[in-house]
Amino acid sequence: MKFSLIVATLGRSAELERLFNSLAVQTHQDFELIVVDQNADDRVETLVERFKYLIQIVYLRSERGLSRARNVGLQAVRGDVVAFPDDDCWYRPDVLEFVALKLTTTEAASAGLTGASVDGDDKPSQGRWATSPLTVNRYNIWTCATSYTIFLRTDAVRAVGRFDEQLGVGSGSRWGAGEEVNFLLGVIDAGFQVHYEPSLRVCHPEPLAVFDHKAYTRGRLYNRGFGRVLSLNRYPLHFVFYLTARPVAACLISFLKGDVSRARYCWIAATNRMLGWADRR
The missing domain is CATH 3.90.550.10 (Spore Coat Polysaccharide Biosynthesis Protein SpsA; Chain A)
Incomplete structure (x- = not known):
């Protein structure tokens, strides 16, 4: 082979x-x-x-x-x-x-x-x-x-x-x-x-070992791509919401623990997944 x-x-x-x-x-x-x-x-x-x-x-x-x-x-x-x-x-x-x-x-x-x-x-x-x-x-x-x-x-x-x-x-x-x-x-x-x-x-190294400006930029681009794939492949709305709800929940948990940097990243992930899914252009 x-x-x-x-x-x-x-x-x-x-x-x-x-x-x-x-x-x-x-x-x-x-x-x-x-x-x-x-x-x-x-x-x-x-x-x-x-x-x-x-x-x-x-x-x-x-x-x-x-x-x-x-x-x-x-x-x-x-x-x-x-x-x-x-x-x-x-x-x-x-x-x-x-x-x-x-x-x-x-x-x-x-x-x-x-x-x-x-x-x-x-x-x-x-x-x-x-x-x-x-x-x-x-x-x-x-x-x-x-x-x-x-x-x-x-x-x-x-x-x-x-x-x-x-x-x-x-x-x-x-x-x-x-x-x-x-x-x-x-x-x-x-x-x-x-x-x-x-x-x-x-x-492969873990890319999110540190939540900094680079990580936030990556989070926006990658999660918009994530959402775009959900849209291109016509995933049902309930599954899109499920995959978006996960980082929302992680955001809330991180915030309650005082991990503001991780909470910010999770919020970026959630919002950009939805933006990528909703962008029909």
Whole structure:
């Protein structure tokens, strides 16, 4: 089983090197790393030169925008399974072996596998994660997948075709996230079955370790994208309200505990989810 790993990168060097190092020691070595560079300088080219004898690398460039970069990368895919590692995530040595084994044995009928995100100490990062294996559907997808924990067979990827370039980091729109969930929903809507396995874990730092101006800005963009995906995929109103009520409740609890910074972030999350959902443009 050959993997095609599409990584879009902008503004990172040490983090990207960490990812490269983690791939160089994978116990399953049948993969290609498709690097889509969006930097104006040569930092990534220099890194590629260092690692090209250790791992198979396809080097490409694209315009700014995460979804644009992934669409460029998709054109170069030659593997059986496609994944989308972030440039600041990293794989444990057995990640690709684990996925390959699952997709050739217990999940041989599945179009893909998703997993959870953890930090370097094996604690959940980037949100809440389901604790039991599940078949991914429209309602549990929010606790079963993020971009770098999604592994899809190439035929399922081809069935969807492209990422929505109006969604995601660097899109230039108001919707700064959600592109990977929107894409995975397309896979499910096309009739493919995808499974979530909590023991499949990909490492990524927790982005909300500090609630500062950067976190608030990220919260606005990401949650507007969240709401936009709910709108594009015609989620029922009661489910939209449920997903909005959760950060409202967290806001109230944080405020009562005196954690004003967290309360502010939760309020930003709730209001921008609704704004993203209500924005029909």
